[in-house]
Amino acid sequence: MAGHVQDRWYKTEPGPDGKPVKVKTERFGTGLRYRARYVGPDGTERSQSFPDKQKRKAEAWLVNVEADMSRGDYIDPDAGKVTFEQYVISWIPTQTTDPATRESVESRLRRHALPHIGKRPIGSFTPSHLRAWMRTLEDAGLSAAYRRGIFAHVSTVFTAAVEDRVIRINPCSSRSVKAPRLDPRKVKPWSADRVMAVRKALPDRYAAMVEPAAGCGLRQGEVFGLAVEDVDFLGGVVHVVRQVKLLHNRPVFAPPKGGKQRDVPLPEMVAFALAGHLTQFQTREITLPWKTLDGPPITATLFFSSPEGLSLNRNRFNDRQWRPALRAAKVPSGRDNGMHALRHFYASVLLDAGESIKALSEYLGHHDPGFTLRTYTHLMPASETRTRAAVDRAFRNAAAADGPETARGNS
Numbered sequence: 001m002a003g004h005v006q007d008r009w010y011k012t013e014p015g016p017d018g019k020p021v022k023v024k025t026e027r028f029g030t031g032l033r034y035r036a037r038y039v040g041p042d043g044t045e046r047s048q049s050f051p052d053k054q055k056r057k058a059e060a061w062l063v064n065v066e067a068d069m070s071r072g073d074y075i076d077p078d079a080g081k082v083t084f085e086q087y088v089i090s091w092i093p094t095q096t097t098d099p100a101t102r103e104s105v106e107s108r109l110r111r112h113a114l115p116h117i118g119k120r121p122i123g124s125f126t127p128s129h130l131r132a133w134m135r136t137l138e139d140a141g142l143s144a145a146y147r148r149g150i151f152a153h154v155s156t157v158f159t160a161a162v163e164d165r166v167i168r169i170n171p172c173s174s175r176s177v178k179a180p181r182l183d184p185r186k187v188k189p190w191s192a193d194r195v196m197a198v199r200k201a202l203p204d205r206y207a208a209m210v211e212p213a214a215g216c217g218l219r220q221g222e223v224f225g226l227a228v229e230d231v232d233f234l235g236g237v238v239h240v241v242r243q244v245k246l247l248h249n250r251p252v253f254a255p256p257k258g259g260k261q262r263d264v265p266l267p268e269m270v271a272f273a274l275a276g277h278l279t280q281f282q283t284r285e286i287t288l289p290w291k292t293l294d295g296p297p298i299t300a301t302l303f304f305s306s307p308e309g310l311s312l313n314r315n316r317f318n319d320r321q322w323r324p325a326l327r328a329a330k331v332p333s334g335r336d337n338g339m340h341a342l343r344h345f346y347a348s349v350l351l352d353a354g355e356s357i358k359a360l361s362e363y364l365g366h367h368d369p370g371f372t373l374r375t376y377t378h379l380m381p382a383s384e385t386r387t388r389a390a391v392d393r394a395f396r397n398a399a400a401a402d403g404p405e406t407a408r409g410n411s
Helices: 055-071 082-094 099-113 125-137 144-165 192-201 212-215 221-222 268-280 314-328 339-350 357-364 368-377 382-410
Strands: 004-007 010-014 019-022 033-038 045-051 237-240 243-247 248-256 262-265 284-290 298-301
Touching: 004 055, 004 192, 033 055, 045 055, 082 099, 082 144, 099 144, 099 243, 125 144, 192 314, 192 339, 212 221, 212 237, 212 268, 212 339, 221 243, 221 314, 243 314, 248 284, 262 357, 339 357, 339 368, 357 368
Parallel strands: none
Antiparallel strands: 004 033, 010 019, 033 045, 237 262, 243 248, 284 298
16 A cells, blocks of 8 residues: 555553553544555655545555556645636747747636636636636627637647646546537638629729739738749749738738648739739838747738738728728628638639639648638539539430430430
8 A cells, every 4th residue: 555544543652561552632523534645756745634434445545555656646735725816827838830920829818717717726726617607708708719718728728737637637527527619600701702892992092902802812920921032923833831820919921820841832813913013012021030039030922012012901990991992892790701711702702613622622732621611611612503503414425426316316
């Protein structure tokens, strides 16, 4: 057995005849009687107290401790006394995600988790604590999607604490603790008329941004980071290799989302728009740090920049250029009508033309074709429609090959 059980109500002393006898201690009848003591893997003595008549329970507890140490499952009982906030502060710097993602995670935890659950010892959480916290976020009016992201960050912290042997289980994995369900929303792609109306409403300096977004599926940051050297006008290819991101509201160049560079077909209309933009506006060589604020400087000849020759800031662009263009085009503002709507338009056009989900996923830079399918499956032509069209096409082709006389003769 790892350690021993001490009876604090009795002690053993030599009797008058020299034989050991049990005598009452000063603690007799007060406090917890038994103390199970053991030495942990770090050489520190640990203990747990039990009341009178629970010696067997204390011994069983020691047996479990010994089994945990032999299996490598031992958890230091003092480790869970660190607060959730203290653990998060030590966990954030160890993350290897890109800096912008790390900044976003830190911001969400600081704003929506730490004020509510940060002071609680991490080993004391029960499912009810997390259910109450999630209800608080819901009552604050946060969207289901946003709350789901915050919940995922908190669950990741608890998972790390489990792997660090700070706690035994992740309370977020309890069956009674569920991530918020997403609102059933389907992408509603813009019409071509709406796309062109917004393009017309944008200032001339930014109008051509619509084409690489709606005609090549580039994200906003990828359009901001599109350089002349990335466009192969003769080969008809756009090399998507960077984006402009904000770290602490300062711009950096970074790889596309997920670190996934890709090549996208360059339609003629997009090529004409970009070439026309080059004849109207001077390109600028812009140098920004790579990935982090102290990263190595990278220079690119960007298609789109501010009148001052600076890289575009998404917050200022959306506020001063995009939203006014939406109002001028009589398009409602909101999350569904950000510049990302042009990317949805691109996806809808390709699916309507019969492009495969796999190819679309590659062009959009998604990490998984399954994600593309889940996002746009409702835009795919129905099976019945494809069947009717295929059969009709086959019969028309056969009739054209045989000629009308043959077709009548075989009827």
